[in-house]
Amino acid sequence: MIIDKNINPERDLYYLGGLLIDVLSKKKSSEIxxxxxYRLFxxxxxxxxNLYSLTLDWLFISGIITKGENGKIKKCF
Structure with missing residues (x-):
């Protein structure tokens, strides 16, 4: 779920997307x-x-990542 009324934000895509952006920002290369x-995350x-894939979908829709060479993930920031 994108935004949930649960008290556990660690399953919300906004929260997970922020964590994944943090992991991506620490990588020097633009593709991974x-x-x-997934291992780093x-x-x-x-x-x-499955939740990792949904988070990647969310970041792709938001324009933060895109498909890179040979199926790698490319950051757009």
Missing amino acids: DYLEL NQKQNVTI
């Missing part, structure tokens, strides 16, 4: 492998691969 990013916040 899908599973490598999971060190910060333990999430399922």
Whole structure:
């Protein structure tokens, strides 16, 4: 869910998107492998691969990331 009335924000896409942006901003290269990013993200916040994929979808729709070369994730900031 994008915004939820739960008391657990660690499952909201806004919150997870912010954490993922933080992980991406610490990478010097503009492109990163899908599973490598998942591994780095999971060190910060333990999430399922499905929730990780939904978070990537949210960032893609928002224009923060795009598809890079060879299926990698490219940051647009």
